[in-house]
Amino acid sequence: MDNNRRNSQPDKVVVIITANEKASGIIQTPKQAISFSLEAGQQLIREFDGEDEGVIHRESGQVEYRPFRITSSGDLAVHAINGRQYSTDGTVVLPYSSLSTEYLVMAHYDVFGPGQNPGSNQNFESTLLVVATENDTEIEIIPAARTVNTIPAGAPIRIVLNEGESYQVKAEGDLTGSRIKVLNANQNNCKLIAVFGGNKTSSAGDCGTSGDHIFQQAYPIQTWGKEYIHIPLAGRTSGEIVKVLASQDGTILRINGEVKATLNARQSAKFEFGKNDIARIDANKPISAAVIAKSAACNEFGV
Known part of the structure:
Protein backbone atom coordinates (compact mmCIF):
# COMPACT_ATOMS: atom_id res chain seq x y z
CA MET A 1 0.00 0.00 0.00
CA ASP A 2 0.97 3.65 -0.27
CA ASN A 3 3.73 4.94 2.01
CA ASN A 4 4.60 8.63 2.30
CA ARG A 5 7.33 8.68 -0.33
CA ARG A 6 9.38 11.87 -0.57
CA ASN A 7 12.10 12.81 -3.03
CA SER A 8 14.59 12.88 -0.16
CA GLN A 9 13.07 9.79 1.48
CA PRO A 10 12.13 7.18 -1.15
CA ASP A 11 10.15 4.14 -0.07
CA LYS A 12 11.34 0.61 -0.73
CA VAL A 13 9.91 -2.89 -0.73
CA VAL A 14 11.83 -5.55 1.18
CA VAL A 15 10.82 -9.20 0.92
CA ILE A 16 12.14 -11.75 3.43
CA ILE A 17 11.83 -15.40 2.40
CA THR A 18 12.63 -18.15 4.91
CA ALA A 19 12.75 -21.76 3.75
CA ASN A 20 11.14 -24.43 5.92
CA GLU A 21 12.62 -27.07 3.60
CA LYS A 22 14.82 -27.22 0.53
CA ALA A 23 13.09 -25.00 -2.02
CA SER A 24 13.61 -23.32 -5.36
CA GLY A 25 11.33 -20.66 -6.74
CA ILE A 26 10.73 -17.37 -8.50
CA ILE A 27 9.96 -13.82 -7.35
CA GLN A 28 7.87 -12.10 -10.01
CA THR A 29 7.17 -8.38 -10.23
CA PRO A 30 5.74 -6.35 -13.14
CA LYS A 31 9.33 -5.59 -14.14
CA GLN A 32 11.32 -8.80 -13.61
CA ALA A 33 11.53 -12.45 -12.55
CA ILE A 34 14.17 -13.50 -10.02
CA SER A 35 15.06 -17.15 -9.36
CA PHE A 36 16.16 -18.37 -5.93
CA SER A 37 17.26 -21.62 -4.29
CA LEU A 38 17.35 -22.14 -0.53
CA GLU A 39 18.24 -24.91 1.87
CA ALA A 40 16.06 -25.60 4.91
CA GLY A 41 16.51 -22.75 7.39
CA GLN A 42 18.13 -20.40 4.88
CA GLN A 43 16.79 -16.91 4.32
CA LEU A 44 16.71 -14.59 1.32
CA ILE A 45 16.32 -10.83 1.78
CA ARG A 46 15.72 -8.82 -1.38
CA GLU A 47 15.14 -5.05 -1.68
CA PHE A 48 13.26 -3.23 -4.46
CA ASP A 49 12.75 0.48 -5.11
CA GLY A 50 9.14 1.35 -4.33
CA GLU A 51 8.65 3.43 -7.47
CA ASP A 52 10.85 1.76 -10.06
CA GLU A 53 9.57 -1.77 -9.45
CA GLY A 54 5.92 -0.77 -9.94
CA VAL A 55 4.47 -2.64 -6.95
CA ILE A 56 3.41 0.16 -4.57
CA HIS A 57 -0.06 1.64 -5.06
CA ARG A 58 -0.41 5.41 -5.00
CA GLU A 59 -3.97 6.01 -6.18
CA SER A 60 -7.39 5.40 -4.65
CA GLY A 61 -10.33 3.90 -6.52
CA GLN A 62 -8.39 2.61 -9.54
CA VAL A 63 -7.90 -0.90 -10.87
CA GLU A 64 -4.13 -1.42 -11.17
CA TYR A 65 -1.73 -4.19 -12.16
CA ARG A 66 1.04 -4.26 -9.55
CA PRO A 67 1.46 -7.93 -8.61
CA PHE A 68 4.26 -9.27 -6.42
CA ARG A 69 4.17 -13.07 -6.57
CA ILE A 70 6.42 -15.70 -5.00
CA THR A 71 6.15 -19.34 -6.09
CA SER A 72 8.23 -22.18 -4.71
CA SER A 73 8.76 -25.95 -4.82
CA GLY A 74 8.92 -26.09 -1.00
CA ASP A 75 7.26 -24.52 2.02
CA LEU A 76 8.29 -20.94 2.80
CA ALA A 77 7.57 -18.19 5.28
CA VAL A 78 7.30 -14.79 3.61
CA HIS A 79 7.37 -11.31 5.16
CA ALA A 80 7.02 -8.01 3.32
CA ILE A 81 8.30 -4.63 4.53
CA ASN A 82 7.26 -1.24 3.14
CA GLY A 83 10.08 1.02 4.25
CA ARG A 84 10.93 4.70 4.18
CA GLN A 85 13.15 6.65 6.55
CA TYR A 86 11.07 7.26 9.72
CA SER A 87 8.04 5.48 8.19
CA THR A 88 8.23 1.68 7.98
CA ASP A 89 6.00 -1.29 8.67
CA GLY A 90 5.86 -4.94 7.69
CA THR A 91 3.51 -7.89 7.56
CA VAL A 92 3.54 -11.64 7.32
CA VAL A 93 2.32 -12.67 3.86
CA LEU A 94 -0.29 -15.43 3.90
CA PRO A 95 0.07 -18.34 1.47
CA TYR A 96 -2.51 -18.84 -1.26
CA SER A 97 -4.06 -21.79 0.63
CA SER A 98 -4.86 -19.50 3.58
CA LEU A 99 -6.76 -16.88 1.55
CA SER A 100 -10.54 -16.49 1.52
CA THR A 101 -13.41 -14.73 -0.25
CA GLU A 102 -14.59 -12.47 2.58
CA TYR A 103 -12.77 -10.15 4.97
CA LEU A 104 -13.29 -7.40 7.50
CA VAL A 105 -10.47 -4.85 7.46
CA MET A 106 -8.45 -3.58 10.40
CA ALA A 107 -7.03 -0.15 9.56
CA HIS A 108 -6.20 3.08 11.45
CA TYR A 109 -6.80 6.81 11.36
CA ASP A 110 -5.76 9.33 14.01
CA VAL A 111 -5.64 13.06 14.67
CA PHE A 112 -3.14 15.14 16.56
CA GLY A 113 -4.04 16.22 20.07
CA PRO A 114 -5.49 19.70 20.77
CA GLY A 115 -2.89 22.45 20.47
CA GLN A 116 -0.16 20.13 19.21
CA ASN A 117 2.28 21.40 16.62
CA PRO A 118 3.00 18.48 14.29
CA GLY A 119 5.92 20.23 12.64
CA SER A 120 6.68 18.49 9.35
CA ASN A 121 4.49 15.50 10.23
CA GLN A 122 0.99 14.98 8.93
CA ASN A 123 -1.77 12.40 9.35
CA PHE A 124 -2.56 10.80 6.01
CA GLU A 125 -5.28 8.49 4.73
CA SER A 126 -6.48 5.22 6.13
CA THR A 127 -6.05 2.56 3.43
CA LEU A 128 -7.12 -0.90 2.30
CA LEU A 129 -5.93 -2.97 -0.64
CA VAL A 130 -7.53 -5.91 -2.46
CA VAL A 131 -5.59 -8.29 -4.75
CA ALA A 132 -7.23 -10.91 -7.00
CA THR A 133 -5.81 -14.38 -7.71
CA GLU A 134 -8.16 -15.34 -10.58
CA ASN A 135 -9.70 -13.69 -13.63
CA ASP A 136 -13.21 -12.24 -13.57
CA THR A 137 -13.36 -11.85 -9.79
CA GLU A 138 -16.40 -9.76 -8.86
CA ILE A 139 -15.79 -7.93 -5.59
CA GLU A 140 -17.92 -5.74 -3.35
CA ILE A 141 -16.24 -3.30 -0.95
CA ILE A 142 -18.32 -1.58 1.71
CA PRO A 143 -16.07 1.16 3.17
CA ALA A 144 -16.43 2.09 6.82
CA ALA A 145 -15.49 5.72 6.11
CA ARG A 146 -16.03 8.20 3.28
CA THR A 147 -13.37 7.61 0.66
CA VAL A 148 -11.19 10.29 -0.90
CA ASN A 149 -13.16 9.59 -4.10
CA THR A 150 -16.26 10.87 -2.22
CA ILE A 151 -17.96 7.49 -1.90
CA PRO A 152 -19.98 7.63 1.37
CA ALA A 153 -19.38 5.23 4.22
CA GLY A 154 -21.59 2.18 3.79
CA ALA A 155 -22.08 2.66 0.05
CA PRO A 156 -21.01 -0.46 -1.89
CA ILE A 157 -18.15 -0.28 -4.38
CA ARG A 158 -18.37 -3.04 -7.00
CA ILE A 159 -15.38 -3.90 -9.16
CA VAL A 160 -14.12 -6.76 -11.34
CA LEU A 161 -10.47 -7.78 -11.04
CA ASN A 162 -8.42 -10.21 -13.08
CA GLU A 163 -5.52 -12.29 -11.80
CA GLY A 164 -2.82 -10.02 -10.36
CA GLU A 165 -4.96 -6.87 -10.51
CA SER A 166 -5.57 -4.83 -7.39
CA TYR A 167 -7.65 -1.98 -6.03
CA GLN A 168 -6.71 0.46 -3.25
CA VAL A 169 -9.15 2.54 -1.22
CA LYS A 170 -8.12 5.61 0.80
CA ALA A 171 -10.22 7.53 3.31
CA GLU A 172 -9.77 10.50 5.61
CA GLY A 173 -11.38 8.45 8.36
CA ASP A 174 -10.94 4.99 9.83
CA LEU A 175 -11.57 2.15 7.37
CA THR A 176 -11.63 -0.39 10.21
CA GLY A 177 -14.72 -2.56 9.72
CA SER A 178 -14.81 -2.23 5.94
CA ARG A 179 -16.13 -5.42 4.36
CA ILE A 180 -14.64 -7.00 1.25
CA LYS A 181 -16.49 -9.92 -0.33
CA VAL A 182 -16.25 -11.91 -3.57
CA LEU A 183 -19.68 -11.99 -5.20
CA ASN A 184 -19.19 -14.77 -7.75
CA ALA A 185 -17.27 -17.40 -5.79
CA ASN A 186 -18.44 -21.02 -6.00
CA GLN A 187 -17.16 -24.51 -5.18
CA ASN A 188 -15.62 -24.98 -8.61
CA ASN A 189 -13.97 -21.56 -8.80
CA CYS A 190 -13.17 -20.03 -5.41
CA LYS A 191 -11.70 -16.73 -6.69
CA LEU A 192 -9.67 -16.17 -3.53
CA ILE A 193 -8.46 -12.65 -2.73
CA ALA A 194 -5.77 -11.13 -0.53
CA VAL A 195 -6.64 -8.04 1.54
CA PHE A 196 -4.42 -5.57 3.41
CA GLY A 197 -5.24 -2.65 5.73
CA GLY A 198 -3.49 0.23 7.50
CA ASN A 199 -2.57 3.85 6.89
CA LYS A 200 -0.29 5.77 4.54
CA THR A 201 1.42 7.55 7.47
CA SER A 202 -0.26 8.16 10.79
CA SER A 203 0.40 9.25 14.33
CA ALA A 204 -0.91 6.94 17.06
CA GLY A 205 -2.44 8.46 20.18
CA ASP A 206 -3.05 12.14 20.90
CA CYS A 207 0.14 12.45 22.93
CA GLY A 208 2.58 12.47 20.02
CA THR A 209 3.03 13.96 16.58
CA SER A 210 5.40 11.49 14.94
CA GLY A 211 3.95 9.48 12.05
CA ASP A 212 4.58 6.01 10.67
CA HIS A 213 3.32 3.70 7.96
CA ILE A 214 0.83 0.96 8.99
CA PHE A 215 0.68 -2.15 6.83
CA GLN A 216 -0.90 -5.50 7.72
CA GLN A 217 -2.45 -8.36 5.76
CA ALA A 218 -6.00 -9.18 6.86
CA TYR A 219 -6.80 -12.64 8.19
CA PRO A 220 -9.91 -14.43 6.87
CA ILE A 221 -12.90 -14.18 9.22
CA GLN A 222 -13.04 -17.96 9.66
CA THR A 223 -9.59 -17.85 11.32
Whole structure:
Protein backbone atom coordinates (compact mmCIF):
# COMPACT_ATOMS: atom_id res chain seq x y z
CA MET A 1 0.00 0.00 0.00
CA ASP A 2 0.97 3.65 -0.27
CA ASN A 3 3.73 4.94 2.01
CA ASN A 4 4.60 8.63 2.30
CA ARG A 5 7.33 8.68 -0.33
CA ARG A 6 9.38 11.87 -0.57
CA ASN A 7 12.10 12.81 -3.03
CA SER A 8 14.59 12.88 -0.16
CA GLN A 9 13.07 9.79 1.48
CA PRO A 10 12.13 7.18 -1.15
CA ASP A 11 10.15 4.14 -0.07
CA LYS A 12 11.34 0.61 -0.73
CA VAL A 13 9.91 -2.89 -0.73
CA VAL A 14 11.83 -5.55 1.18
CA VAL A 15 10.82 -9.20 0.92
CA ILE A 16 12.14 -11.75 3.43
CA ILE A 17 11.83 -15.40 2.40
CA THR A 18 12.63 -18.15 4.91
CA ALA A 19 12.75 -21.76 3.75
CA ASN A 20 11.14 -24.43 5.92
CA GLU A 21 12.62 -27.07 3.60
CA LYS A 22 14.82 -27.22 0.53
CA ALA A 23 13.09 -25.00 -2.02
CA SER A 24 13.61 -23.32 -5.36
CA GLY A 25 11.33 -20.66 -6.74
CA ILE A 26 10.73 -17.37 -8.50
CA ILE A 27 9.96 -13.82 -7.35
CA GLN A 28 7.87 -12.10 -10.01
CA THR A 29 7.17 -8.38 -10.23
CA PRO A 30 5.74 -6.35 -13.14
CA LYS A 31 9.33 -5.59 -14.14
CA GLN A 32 11.32 -8.80 -13.61
CA ALA A 33 11.53 -12.45 -12.55
CA ILE A 34 14.17 -13.50 -10.02
CA SER A 35 15.06 -17.15 -9.36
CA PHE A 36 16.16 -18.37 -5.93
CA SER A 37 17.26 -21.62 -4.29
CA LEU A 38 17.35 -22.14 -0.53
CA GLU A 39 18.24 -24.91 1.87
CA ALA A 40 16.06 -25.60 4.91
CA GLY A 41 16.51 -22.75 7.39
CA GLN A 42 18.13 -20.40 4.88
CA GLN A 43 16.79 -16.91 4.32
CA LEU A 44 16.71 -14.59 1.32
CA ILE A 45 16.32 -10.83 1.78
CA ARG A 46 15.72 -8.82 -1.38
CA GLU A 47 15.14 -5.05 -1.68
CA PHE A 48 13.26 -3.23 -4.46
CA ASP A 49 12.75 0.48 -5.11
CA GLY A 50 9.14 1.35 -4.33
CA GLU A 51 8.65 3.43 -7.47
CA ASP A 52 10.85 1.76 -10.06
CA GLU A 53 9.57 -1.77 -9.45
CA GLY A 54 5.92 -0.77 -9.94
CA VAL A 55 4.47 -2.64 -6.95
CA ILE A 56 3.41 0.16 -4.57
CA HIS A 57 -0.06 1.64 -5.06
CA ARG A 58 -0.41 5.41 -5.00
CA GLU A 59 -3.97 6.01 -6.18
CA SER A 60 -7.39 5.40 -4.65
CA GLY A 61 -10.33 3.90 -6.52
CA GLN A 62 -8.39 2.61 -9.54
CA VAL A 63 -7.90 -0.90 -10.87
CA GLU A 64 -4.13 -1.42 -11.17
CA TYR A 65 -1.73 -4.19 -12.16
CA ARG A 66 1.04 -4.26 -9.55
CA PRO A 67 1.46 -7.93 -8.61
CA PHE A 68 4.26 -9.27 -6.42
CA ARG A 69 4.17 -13.07 -6.57
CA ILE A 70 6.42 -15.70 -5.00
CA THR A 71 6.15 -19.34 -6.09
CA SER A 72 8.23 -22.18 -4.71
CA SER A 73 8.76 -25.95 -4.82
CA GLY A 74 8.92 -26.09 -1.00
CA ASP A 75 7.26 -24.52 2.02
CA LEU A 76 8.29 -20.94 2.80
CA ALA A 77 7.57 -18.19 5.28
CA VAL A 78 7.30 -14.79 3.61
CA HIS A 79 7.37 -11.31 5.16
CA ALA A 80 7.02 -8.01 3.32
CA ILE A 81 8.30 -4.63 4.53
CA ASN A 82 7.26 -1.24 3.14
CA GLY A 83 10.08 1.02 4.25
CA ARG A 84 10.93 4.70 4.18
CA GLN A 85 13.15 6.65 6.55
CA TYR A 86 11.07 7.26 9.72
CA SER A 87 8.04 5.48 8.19
CA THR A 88 8.23 1.68 7.98
CA ASP A 89 6.00 -1.29 8.67
CA GLY A 90 5.86 -4.94 7.69
CA THR A 91 3.51 -7.89 7.56
CA VAL A 92 3.54 -11.64 7.32
CA VAL A 93 2.32 -12.67 3.86
CA LEU A 94 -0.29 -15.43 3.90
CA PRO A 95 0.07 -18.34 1.47
CA TYR A 96 -2.51 -18.84 -1.26
CA SER A 97 -4.06 -21.79 0.63
CA SER A 98 -4.86 -19.50 3.58
CA LEU A 99 -6.76 -16.88 1.55
CA SER A 100 -10.54 -16.49 1.52
CA THR A 101 -13.41 -14.73 -0.25
CA GLU A 102 -14.59 -12.47 2.58
CA TYR A 103 -12.77 -10.15 4.97
CA LEU A 104 -13.29 -7.40 7.50
CA VAL A 105 -10.47 -4.85 7.46
CA MET A 106 -8.45 -3.58 10.40
CA ALA A 107 -7.03 -0.15 9.56
CA HIS A 108 -6.20 3.08 11.45
CA TYR A 109 -6.80 6.81 11.36
CA ASP A 110 -5.76 9.33 14.01
CA VAL A 111 -5.64 13.06 14.67
CA PHE A 112 -3.14 15.14 16.56
CA GLY A 113 -4.04 16.22 20.07
CA PRO A 114 -5.49 19.70 20.77
CA GLY A 115 -2.89 22.45 20.47
CA GLN A 116 -0.16 20.13 19.21
CA ASN A 117 2.28 21.40 16.62
CA PRO A 118 3.00 18.48 14.29
CA GLY A 119 5.92 20.23 12.64
CA SER A 120 6.68 18.49 9.35
CA ASN A 121 4.49 15.50 10.23
CA GLN A 122 0.99 14.98 8.93
CA ASN A 123 -1.77 12.40 9.35
CA PHE A 124 -2.56 10.80 6.01
CA GLU A 125 -5.28 8.49 4.73
CA SER A 126 -6.48 5.22 6.13
CA THR A 127 -6.05 2.56 3.43
CA LEU A 128 -7.12 -0.90 2.30
CA LEU A 129 -5.93 -2.97 -0.64
CA VAL A 130 -7.53 -5.91 -2.46
CA VAL A 131 -5.59 -8.29 -4.75
CA ALA A 132 -7.23 -10.91 -7.00
CA THR A 133 -5.81 -14.38 -7.71
CA GLU A 134 -8.16 -15.34 -10.58
CA ASN A 135 -9.70 -13.69 -13.63
CA ASP A 136 -13.21 -12.24 -13.57
CA THR A 137 -13.36 -11.85 -9.79
CA GLU A 138 -16.40 -9.76 -8.86
CA ILE A 139 -15.79 -7.93 -5.59
CA GLU A 140 -17.92 -5.74 -3.35
CA ILE A 141 -16.24 -3.30 -0.95
CA ILE A 142 -18.32 -1.58 1.71
CA PRO A 143 -16.07 1.16 3.17
CA ALA A 144 -16.43 2.09 6.82
CA ALA A 145 -15.49 5.72 6.11
CA ARG A 146 -16.03 8.20 3.28
CA THR A 147 -13.37 7.61 0.66
CA VAL A 148 -11.19 10.29 -0.90
CA ASN A 149 -13.16 9.59 -4.10
CA THR A 150 -16.26 10.87 -2.22
CA ILE A 151 -17.96 7.49 -1.90
CA PRO A 152 -19.98 7.63 1.37
CA ALA A 153 -19.38 5.23 4.22
CA GLY A 154 -21.59 2.18 3.79
CA ALA A 155 -22.08 2.66 0.05
CA PRO A 156 -21.01 -0.46 -1.89
CA ILE A 157 -18.15 -0.28 -4.38
CA ARG A 158 -18.37 -3.04 -7.00
CA ILE A 159 -15.38 -3.90 -9.16
CA VAL A 160 -14.12 -6.76 -11.34
CA LEU A 161 -10.47 -7.78 -11.04
CA ASN A 162 -8.42 -10.21 -13.08
CA GLU A 163 -5.52 -12.29 -11.80
CA GLY A 164 -2.82 -10.02 -10.36
CA GLU A 165 -4.96 -6.87 -10.51
CA SER A 166 -5.57 -4.83 -7.39
CA TYR A 167 -7.65 -1.98 -6.03
CA GLN A 168 -6.71 0.46 -3.25
CA VAL A 169 -9.15 2.54 -1.22
CA LYS A 170 -8.12 5.61 0.80
CA ALA A 171 -10.22 7.53 3.31
CA GLU A 172 -9.77 10.50 5.61
CA GLY A 173 -11.38 8.45 8.36
CA ASP A 174 -10.94 4.99 9.83
CA LEU A 175 -11.57 2.15 7.37
CA THR A 176 -11.63 -0.39 10.21
CA GLY A 177 -14.72 -2.56 9.72
CA SER A 178 -14.81 -2.23 5.94
CA ARG A 179 -16.13 -5.42 4.36
CA ILE A 180 -14.64 -7.00 1.25
CA LYS A 181 -16.49 -9.92 -0.33
CA VAL A 182 -16.25 -11.91 -3.57
CA LEU A 183 -19.68 -11.99 -5.20
CA ASN A 184 -19.19 -14.77 -7.75
CA ALA A 185 -17.27 -17.40 -5.79
CA ASN A 186 -18.44 -21.02 -6.00
CA GLN A 187 -17.16 -24.51 -5.18
CA ASN A 188 -15.62 -24.98 -8.61
CA ASN A 189 -13.97 -21.56 -8.80
CA CYS A 190 -13.17 -20.03 -5.41
CA LYS A 191 -11.70 -16.73 -6.69
CA LEU A 192 -9.67 -16.17 -3.53
CA ILE A 193 -8.46 -12.65 -2.73
CA ALA A 194 -5.77 -11.13 -0.53
CA VAL A 195 -6.64 -8.04 1.54
CA PHE A 196 -4.42 -5.57 3.41
CA GLY A 197 -5.24 -2.65 5.73
CA GLY A 198 -3.49 0.23 7.50
CA ASN A 199 -2.57 3.85 6.89
CA LYS A 200 -0.29 5.77 4.54
CA THR A 201 1.42 7.55 7.47
CA SER A 202 -0.26 8.16 10.79
CA SER A 203 0.40 9.25 14.33
CA ALA A 204 -0.91 6.94 17.06
CA GLY A 205 -2.44 8.46 20.18
CA ASP A 206 -3.05 12.14 20.90
CA CYS A 207 0.14 12.45 22.93
CA GLY A 208 2.58 12.47 20.02
CA THR A 209 3.03 13.96 16.58
CA SER A 210 5.40 11.49 14.94
CA GLY A 211 3.95 9.48 12.05
CA ASP A 212 4.58 6.01 10.67
CA HIS A 213 3.32 3.70 7.96
CA ILE A 214 0.83 0.96 8.99
CA PHE A 215 0.68 -2.15 6.83
CA GLN A 216 -0.90 -5.50 7.72
CA GLN A 217 -2.45 -8.36 5.76
CA ALA A 218 -6.00 -9.18 6.86
CA TYR A 219 -6.80 -12.64 8.19
CA PRO A 220 -9.91 -14.43 6.87
CA ILE A 221 -12.90 -14.18 9.22
CA GLN A 222 -13.04 -17.96 9.66
CA THR A 223 -9.59 -17.85 11.32
CA TRP A 224 -10.60 -15.32 14.00
CA GLY A 225 -10.67 -16.37 17.66
CA LYS A 226 -12.51 -15.44 20.84
CA GLU A 227 -9.61 -14.93 23.24
CA TYR A 228 -6.39 -12.91 23.03
CA ILE A 229 -3.61 -11.83 25.42
CA HIS A 230 -2.08 -8.36 25.18
CA ILE A 231 1.58 -8.10 26.22
CA PRO A 232 3.30 -4.66 26.44
CA LEU A 233 5.93 -3.95 23.80
CA ALA A 234 9.49 -4.28 25.10
CA GLY A 235 11.48 -1.07 25.40
CA ARG A 236 8.44 1.21 25.18
CA THR A 237 7.08 3.39 27.99
CA SER A 238 4.10 4.87 26.14
CA GLY A 239 1.72 1.94 26.39
CA GLU A 240 -0.23 0.69 23.40
CA ILE A 241 -3.48 1.15 21.51
CA VAL A 242 -5.47 -2.06 21.05
CA LYS A 243 -8.34 -2.20 18.54
CA VAL A 244 -10.94 -4.97 18.61
CA LEU A 245 -13.23 -5.66 15.64
CA ALA A 246 -16.43 -7.75 15.77
CA SER A 247 -17.58 -10.15 13.06
CA GLN A 248 -21.14 -10.74 14.35
CA ASP A 249 -23.96 -8.81 15.97
CA GLY A 250 -24.25 -9.06 19.75
CA THR A 251 -20.53 -9.50 20.40
CA ILE A 252 -19.90 -9.00 24.13
CA LEU A 253 -16.33 -7.84 24.68
CA ARG A 254 -14.51 -8.30 27.99
CA ILE A 255 -11.15 -7.01 29.23
CA ASN A 256 -9.77 -9.00 32.17
CA GLY A 257 -13.23 -10.41 32.76
CA GLU A 258 -15.03 -7.02 32.82
CA VAL A 259 -17.56 -6.25 30.08
CA LYS A 260 -16.34 -3.22 28.16
CA ALA A 261 -18.57 -3.11 25.07
CA THR A 262 -21.27 -4.83 23.07
CA LEU A 263 -20.51 -4.63 19.35
CA ASN A 264 -22.40 -5.48 16.20
CA ALA A 265 -20.79 -6.85 13.05
CA ARG A 266 -18.15 -4.47 11.58
CA GLN A 267 -18.09 -2.33 14.74
CA SER A 268 -14.84 -1.84 16.63
CA ALA A 269 -13.66 -0.60 20.01
CA LYS A 270 -10.36 1.07 20.89
CA PHE A 271 -8.52 0.78 24.21
CA GLU A 272 -5.31 2.24 25.61
CA PHE A 273 -3.07 0.19 27.87
CA GLY A 274 -0.23 1.40 30.10
CA LYS A 275 3.39 0.38 29.80
CA ASN A 276 3.03 -2.51 32.25
CA ASP A 277 -0.53 -3.62 31.45
CA ILE A 278 -1.09 -7.26 30.55
CA ALA A 279 -4.66 -7.88 29.45
CA ARG A 280 -6.88 -10.82 28.59
CA ILE A 281 -9.28 -9.87 25.80
CA ASP A 282 -12.17 -12.22 25.12
CA ALA A 283 -15.63 -12.25 23.57
CA ASN A 284 -18.58 -14.58 23.10
CA LYS A 285 -18.18 -14.45 19.29
CA PRO A 286 -15.13 -14.31 16.98
CA ILE A 287 -13.15 -11.07 17.07
CA SER A 288 -9.97 -9.65 15.57
CA ALA A 289 -7.52 -7.78 17.82
CA ALA A 290 -4.67 -5.51 16.75
CA VAL A 291 -2.02 -3.64 18.72
CA ILE A 292 -0.56 -0.31 17.57
CA ALA A 293 2.54 1.19 19.12
CA LYS A 294 1.95 4.82 20.12
CA SER A 295 4.00 7.59 18.53
CA ALA A 296 7.56 7.90 19.85
CA ALA A 297 6.81 11.25 21.52
CA CYS A 298 4.30 9.42 23.74
CA ASN A 299 7.15 7.64 25.55
CA GLU A 300 8.09 8.97 28.97
CA PHE A 301 11.31 10.44 27.65
CA GLY A 302 9.99 11.33 24.19
CA VAL A 303 12.13 8.80 22.32
